[in-house]
Amino acid sequence: MNWKTIKYNRYLYPALYILIIVLFIAIPYITAPYTIILLSSIFMYISLTLSWTLFSGPTGYTSLATAAFFGLGLYMAGILGDSVPLIVAVICGGLISFILAFIIGAITLRLRGIYFTIFTFGLVELIKHLMLWWEINIVGVRGRFVPRADNATVFYILLAILAALLLTTYFLKSSRYGMALSSIGSNEEAAIHIGINVVNLKIITFASSAFFIGLTGTIMATRWSYIDPYIAFDPFYSFLPPLMAIFGGLGNLFGPLLGAAVFSYLQETLITRFPYSYMLIFGLIMVITILYLPNGLIGLYQTIRQRFIGGKHADTSS
Amino acid sequence: MLEVNTLNVSYGNVQVLWDVCLKVDEGEIVALVGANGAGKTTLLNAIAGLVKPASGSVTFLGEDITGYSSNAIVERGIAYLPEGGRLFPDMSVLENLEMGAYLKNSWNKRNERLEKVYEIFPLLKERRKQLAKTLSGGERQMLAMGRSLMSGPKLGMFDELSYGMAPKLVMEAFKMLETLRDNGITVFLIEQNVKQSLEIADRAYVLENGEIVSGGSCNALLESDHVRKAYLGL
Numbered sequence: 001m002n003w004k005t006i007k008y009n010r011y012l013y014p015a016l017y018i019l020i021i022v023l024f025i026a027i028p029y030i031t032a033p034y035t036i037i038l039l040s041s042i043f044m045y046i047s048l049t050l051s052w053t054l055f056s057g058p059t060g061y062t063s064l065a066t067a068a069f070f071g072l073g074l075y076m077a078g079i080l081g082d083s084v085p086l087i088v089a090v091i092c093g094g095l096i097s098f099i100l101a102f103i104i105g106a107i108t109l110r111l112r113g114i115y116f117t118i119f120t121f122g123l124v125e126l127i128k129h130l131m132l133w134w135e136i137n138i139v140g141v142r143g144r145f146v147p148r149a150d151n152a153t154v155f156y157i158l159l160a161i162l163a164a165l166l167l168t169t170y171f172l173k174s175s176r177y178g179m180a181l182s183s184i185g186s187n188e189e190a191a192i193h194i195g196i197n198v199v200n201l202k203i204i205t206f207a208s209s210a211f212f213i214g215l216t217g218t219i220m221a222t223r224w225s226y227i228d229p230y231i232a233f234d235p236f237y238s239f240l241p242p243l244m245a246i247f248g249g250l251g252n253l254f255g256p257l258l259g260a261a262v263f264s265y266l267q268e269t270l271i272t273r274f275p276y277s278y279m280l281i282f283g284l285i286m287v288i289t290i291l292y293l294p295n296g297l298i299g300l301y302q303t304i305r306q307r308f309i310g311g312k313h314a315d316t317s318s
Numbered sequence: 319m320l321e322v323n324t325l326n327v328s329y330g331n332v333q334v335l336w337d338v339c340l341k342v343d344e345g346e347i348v349a350l351v352g353a354n355g356a357g358k359t360t361l362l363n364a365i366a367g368l369v370k371p372a373s374g375s376v377t378f379l380g381e382d383i384t385g386y387s388s389n390a391i392v393e394r395g396i397a398y399l400p401e402g403g404r405l406f407p408d409m410s411v412l413e414n415l416e417m418g419a420y421l422k423n424s425w426n427k428r429n430e431r432l433e434k435v436y437e438i439f440p441l442l443k444e445r446r447k448q449l450a451k452t453l454s455g456g457e458r459q460m461l462a463m464g465r466s467l468m469s470g471p472k473l474g475m476f477d478e479l480s481y482g483m484a485p486k487l488v489m490e491a492f493k494m495l496e497t498l499r500d501n502g503i504t505v506f507l508i509e510q511n512v513k514q515s516l517e518i519a520d521r522a523y524v525l526e527n528g529e530i531v532s533g534g535s536c537n538a539l540l541e542s543d544h545v546r547k548a549y550l551g552l
Contacts, residue, residue, distance in 0.1 A: 176416075176420055176425055179409075179413060179416065179417060179420075180417065180420055182406075182408075182409060183406045183409065183417050185408075186406035186407060186408045186409055187404055187405065187406050187407065189400070189404055190400075190404035190405060190406060191406075191417075192368070192388055193366075193368075193388070193398055193399075193400055193404060194392065194417055194418055194420055194465065194466075194469065195388060195389040195391075195392030195393065195420060195421050195469060196389065196417075196420050197387070197389045
């Protein structure tokens with residue numbers, strides 16, 4: 001890299017980011033309500049996918065517990081309702097998910113590979129039935145109404161969650177903790193040998209990922225207005241984040257982000273155009289992606305870029 | 319520097335180490351030799367805090383470190399290089415080295431330590447951007463050693479340094495140990511390659527079925543009938 005590009009990047013990127021932020025903040029003033037709702041949905045999926053990637057990406061521990069933390073967030077909105085300001089409810093939703101993930105992590109993050117994955121999947125069912133039992137036997141009614149919030153508020157809170165999540169991911173990646181997480185994924189034994197406290201690091205990261213999922217759940221509840229355990233703890237939300245991340249391409253920050261954005265936009269469009277066969281089309285897209293784009297959209301972009309720019313070998317010059 | 323006192327280790331009902339006592343002094347190269355399954359790796363794991371001993375104690379620089387967690391022990395200045403090196407295959411040489419300085423006190427000093435490691439192993443500097451999995455066997459061993467130096471250890475413990483290496487590389491690996499000693503690091507190594515490790519070490523212990531059966535200067539061991547018969551085939 002020569003000095004020209006360095007100088008260029010130094011001014012270009014911050015300017016670009018500021019432009020994007022201003023554009024997003026202006027969106028509720030300049031577009032139709034449908035666009036705001038669509039964008040909110042896309043933001044939700046991006047948040048869930050990035051939260052999932054925060055922990056499962058570098059460590060290689062595939063978590064299927066997203067629906068559990070998302071559902072807890074949704075329920076927090078139902079339980080707190082109008083009694084506290086919306087923003088307080090959202091933070092409570094994040095905290096309760098953080099605490100649960102911390103406890104679950106402390107118990108299960110000694111498990112590796114498929115055992116961890118299966119346990120996290122079981123967790124969703126466990127909490128669902130626990131909530132169901134509680135609602136029927138203790139509360140007496142199944143399901144709750146959630147007070148609605150207006151579209152612009154939901155949009156801004158989601159935007160704020162997403163910004164916080166992006167910043168967290170970015171700083172984690174450039175810190176020694178991010179590298180330590182990757183080293184766990186690369187060779188956990190070696191990570192222990194060089195003195196990384198792998199158990200603590202995994203628990204904290206898993207809980208942080210759950211925190212963002214919980215935040216997202218609480219704010220989304222205000223859009224749905226009614227929840228019960230079956231709606232809140234739908235395993236669909238456990239499977240989507242890994243699928244979206246794979247669709248975009250794991251390995252760098254933009255893969256899961258792009259994957260979630262494209263995937264959720266496709267979903268919204270297909271649902272309205274082909275309400276009966278959209279799941280089928282969806283499945284086909286997924287199969288094609290796994291067969292032909294093993295590195296996701298980012299992988300495709302890199303292949304095309306390489307074809308035009310020409311092969312570039314690893315830089316071994318000193 | 320390192321003292322192991324009547325250490326007993328069991329896996330479930332099976333006792334692996336029986337009343338092991340040994341001592342490593344500062345500036346020495348000490349070897350622990352023994353056949354497969356004698357309990358050599360278990361002993362290192364117990365010293366490094368990866369296995370909890372049933373009884374006995376481990377003292378390092380006067381401090382009782384028995385039962386400490388592995389990260390606390392790395393922090394005290396013991397680097398443990400397990401068998402086969404255990405690198406991070408999908409990370410670059412530089413990243414592998416940096417991870418060696420993960421603990422907080424080392425992290426701030428990582429750049430000066432990196433220079434030091436590059437000085438000892440200049441090849442690693444050339445290869446710093448390469449992924450660890452693309453290195454050759456000898457280079458991997460170098461990287462593994464370099465990484466263990468990044469934590470700024472006072473004592474380096476090496477498990478089966480010669481494991482799976484060509485004879486010429488084994489010689490080089492042993493020479494690296496002498497380089498480490500010259501750089502102020504005490505070396506405790508574990509070997510099945512009895513002859514060569516006895517040639518390089520100052521003192522050695524012989525571990526058989528979980529018990530230390532003899533110990534002393536390497537010359538004496540090389541001449542003892544038991545060692546000659548059981549390990550050197552003479």
